[in-house]
Amino acid sequence: MSIQLQQTAPSSQSKATTDPTLKVEGLASHYGPVQAIVDISLEVYPGELVTIVGANGAGKTTLLHTLSGVQRASTGSVMFEGEDITNRPAHRITAGGICHSPEGRQVFAPLSIEDNLQLGAFARKDDKTVIEAEIENIYSLFPVLKEKRLQAAGNLSGGQQQMLAIGRAMMGKPRLLLLDEPSMGLSPLLVGEIFDVIQDLNNQGVTILLVEQNARAALKIADRGYVLESGRVAFSASAEALLNDESVQKAYLGH
Amino acid sequence: MFDQIIQFLATGLSIGSTYALVGLGFAIIYNASGVVNFAQGEFVMLGAMSVVGLLGAGVPYPLALLVAIAIVTLVGFSLNKFAIEPARGASVVATIIITIGASILLRGAALLIWGKDIFSMPAFTGDEPIQIGAATLVPQNLWIMGITVILVLGVRYFFDKTLIGKAILACSCNKTAAGLVGINVKLMLLTSYGLSAAIGAVAGLLIAPIAFTSFDAGTMLGLKGFAAAILGGMGSSMGAVAGGLVLGVLESLGAGLISSGYKDAIAFVIILAVLFFKPSGLFGFKSVDRV
Amino acid sequence: MNRLKGFYVYAAVVALLPILFPDNYFVTVVGATILLNVILAVGLNLFIGYAGQISLGHAAFFGIGAYSSAVLTTRFELNAWLAMLVGLGLVYVIANLVARPILKLKGHYLAMATLGFGIIVNIILVQESSWSGGPDGLGDIPTLSLFGFDIDTDLRWYGMIAFFSLAAILVSLNIIDSRAGRELRAVHGSEFAAQMMGVDTVRTRTNVFVLSAMFASLAGSLFAHQQAFVSPESFGFGFSIEIVTMVVLGGMASTYGAVFGAIVLTLLPETLVVFEDYEMLIFGGILMGGMIFMPQGLFVFLTQKIRTVLNHRSGPSPKPQDAQKTLECDS
Amino acid sequence: MTILQAVNLDKHFGGVAAVTDLSFSVTEGEIYSVIGPNGAGKTTLFNMLCGYYVPSGGSITFAGKDLAGMETHQIAAQGISRTFQNLQVFYNMTVLENVMVGCHMRTRTGLIKAALRLPSVIREERQVREWSLEALTLCGLEHLADREAGSLPYGELKRLEIARALASDPKFLAMDEPAAGLNDTETVEMRQLIQRLKERGITILLVEHNMGLVMQISDRVLVLGFGCLLAEGTPQEVQNNPAVIKAYLGEDV
């Protein structure tokens, strides 16, 4: 992509002066000899909603996996709230306040839906009643989950599992939420709802890094966006600028 | 005839309880990692041998029992820490081979420490036979059955009702996702190896007063425990118990009523028949995979 | 295209060794045992490594083959080659009969069922002493002869077993590299998707089970004539496990891996005997160490190492994480 | 001409009714889409069609043949192929080999022939390779032929499944959410691919949540809600059906 968009400062004024919640510098990761992401640097500021767009194989999933400790970083660093969390084990990163709703849903298939949600709060020290209230909250977002709460998660339909995966990540009460294609497999009605939920969460102060193929919808609610190509950050800009950029439209928005 | 059958049943339940305990050990590690731990029988052997060794060193009996359990638990931890955990990226089958290696190694170690002798161990509360209806049992039989019931209920509670128990289950079904919800997968595995080693040790010191012990006493018990766990449905604690008891009773009835030479064959034929009609065992969950 | 390059090298080594060392115990005696185990491991590898199934009762088929030859040649004075064929036929029938019910099962349940089958066969061999000789075994099995030539020295036996062993490898390589081989691996990858592509997976699994059983039966017949004596303990649970270990240790889903595993696992105890009481400890330790540091198997590990050295790939590559691609749990 | 006909189909799991009394028919050569909310029973319908689930009631007829009692591979032999919502890729093979498995029904070599590696086997191998590369090319994956399937990103795996299904030269292709995980530009490519398949005479049964795609290419659309038929008709008709809008599309579409 050739056009040069100016490197944008964080969208809202106040954020410019604060330290970023997430600061990634020179991050790279390999699968064996294959390099999947190369020299990625990005920041997410407190309260921001940042989205990442890119084609199949651009390295979006790998990036999120590297952030949440599933995948090892070969070089570079990840700072979360000023702390270096590079290559920490996943469970400690989660306990530190980052939750990740992974690609492909990855629900605990033989466990019940309720167990899945409870495990979502595994890293938290909160009281049982608090957690139960939050589970109810998830159920009110996705009533179908409540209906099937005692069934094995593996028997859910694809879209229902997606709801569960998002719900499970929300149960972790994260300060930074990583979402990998949350709208995948959801009905149009629910896609709209999911984006509303994401926006709500963001408004409640949760910082969000969102990977979406539904780039248009994602950019509509995002503050800023990064475009990934072949494992590199091709450029980044405010969401609005990206939405209106011709080459982005051509490559990702179907025009 | 009727009296005889009562005796067969009583004996079968007592033998079956030990199989159940060994099977329970299998279930725990299976629940955490999907791996069948072929060194489970060696935990049983080590439990009994440790008691014998400790008694020989003059440690008082009840203390020796506790210390033996602690020792074997430690062995379980070590097996996980030094053999299972470093083998990152090993498939389930490769991990099973590691446990087979571990079973040989532990047997070899026991051979070096205690030699090839068969040892006896005193019963918990004497050898005086007890008459219960038409059946005769020794007190140790009752200890076996009693402790089995307690442990099984405990394990069942652990997996069904506690969050840690569920977290262990989550590890075996999806390590990545388990890590992402904040479960320390390594710690869970360590816990499960320790726990099943401890249960194995308990099985060992329960049965040794009846069946003696030696460095190679674990192999057969391990095999029977595996059969029990499978018959009941791998991973289910109630299943392990049901499987163990059924196996014990089948053996006893087979030996008593049909042919003692073929009693193991009879038991296995029936296990095969059960699996034919219930491919996931008596209490096993059907696997949930959707396409 | 040099599909069989590795095979030619291996065959050359197998042929050259006895020429260079015609009277060496480690070549003619241990070597023959290795080659025999290669037949078993390569056969089982088709079932375990490629088709992704598990069998802990494979020694039973080895035993049925051996006992068929032993009983038919001693009690009925049947021609040894004929007996071998009858053994193969018998195993074909038995394997087909047990396949249907047993192969319904998956994973550990399949492991248990095959284990049970193996134990039942062993118990029959022990108990039916009127024809099997019971635990004391059956002796005085005549040796094989070929065109009037008695196979009666270690060297000749080496040659005979080497022939069958190489044939087994060739057959295995051919199968893997064909439609039938892809069928096997597809069953492993996703049974349902394979069915959707028109693969009759039940038949595929049955066929490969029967085929690997027949490999074992062949090895059993050779074994019986070579040793001139059979007893049930050679065909027990322990040996079943040993064959599986050969396959996994060498490297699953690789014919050469199975060969490699057979070599290592036969040689190891033979060299460890000098350690006497420490033998078990060391053997167990090596087995564990091998799998811990080379979970993909010796052969795969070594070829990868060689390749990286040859390619001069610099820079450390981090270990790939076992990112789970499938949603299903191991059942 | 009707190629697929479902009559009074039922499927329940224990107490849960996934599909209830569903009847519809697909005409040869058309693109027939099934849409509906999550959990409406679309995938379940596919699974019954392919013999993964046995219907609790009703029947499915394909090209005049009742599929009841047929096993999956026999159903496949009728000319039906499909892709999966929960990916069913052979991760232990390369991309090309995955597709080569797809050619299974067009070839014959069995164990014995393979073991002996007769000349016919070698010829057949060459042919299979050709077919497979062709299918890969059609799906834009030819450059990945020798990659391990496990190393592909999600979006490409979805296309790999299509290539594999095509390699079996199906008369009828059922696709479960082919555009999930594709961005809008990639979705356009997918649309073009599906249209090409239609031009080749393949009847297509499509499940998809991407309404842009469905409405543009479908000849007819079936809407499921809670396992029941909610509506059926042209995209136009369905799109304007208030019940469909309420249950599925949402007001703002």
Place this chain on the structure above:
Amino acid sequence: AGDTIKVGTFLSVTGPASFLGDPELKTLQMYIEDINAKGGIDGKQVELVHYDTGGNAKKAVNFAKRLIKRDKVDVIVGGSTSGSTLASMPEIEKSGVPFISLAGSVKIVDPVSPWTFKTPHTDRMAASKVYLDMQARGITKVALISGDGGFGKSGRAQSLALAPDFGITIVADESYGRKDTDMTAQVTNIRSSDAQAILNFGFGSGPAIVTKNIRQLGIELPLYQSHGVASKKFIDLAGDAAEGVRLPAAALLVADKLDDSDQQKAVLVAYKNAYEAKYGPVSTFGGHAYDGLYIALEAIDRANSTDKTAVRDQIEATKGFVGTSGIFTMSKDDHLGLGLDAFRMLEIRNGDWALVE
């Protein structure tokens, strides 16, 4: 072989029959060291080459080959179990190496094979000895129980075959596995038969469990064990339940209690003292190795060479050799050379062996 005499051995030093192989190996090592210290045989040192079969017949065959081909031993003294002996016999017979087996089965020397000898009493002799004792007590109905290993099976077969000769009927015939943990079911069946005595053929932990189970079920019938339990270990394991158990065994177990006039006494006491000084309690099994080793070495000594045929012939010419198992006199048709009198009938009293006379 040049200036050493090579004695080969393959024994079950580990594995289920380690209680046989272990004392056997120790005995061989101890005595060969002793012989060498005293200047060897005819000025030649004796070298022991040993392999552990772990009780595995397949390994036994390969090790026999290894001894013959690679180590080129002059004579083989070994084979702890009947299984490993029978398995390696074809190879040994083919190669023509004198072989003295330490295993029990009568099949090893009946029919006689040219190169194979053995020193332990046979199971047939054990059964006969037991039946004689039963006859003397007027017992005619016997319940048989046996392990399903080679030893137990073979003993069972001999017991069944010999019973009619002694006017005995077998009224129950049970068996148990080597690693079974409880035999109550089998014993229950015996209890409900009308047996007047019980005979058990087996070794390892099985016989001890059988003994305990019998007493637990309150069965007071006379219990006979085989020579398979002829070690102190059995008394340890079975504890009180072992009281009154009778078994046929070599005189070694009661060496000190023998009459001074007993021809074997000197040899027995010497062996016992030597072994116990070094390793702990003796068992009769180590004694078999002692007998085998000395029969072989004396034959070599007499042959004045290690020529295989000459040694074989000299072993056959063994006459009046006083061993631990009895007094051996072999011949072309008798490759064991022991009579029934080599067995003593013992009874366990107060946790110790006592002679029944």
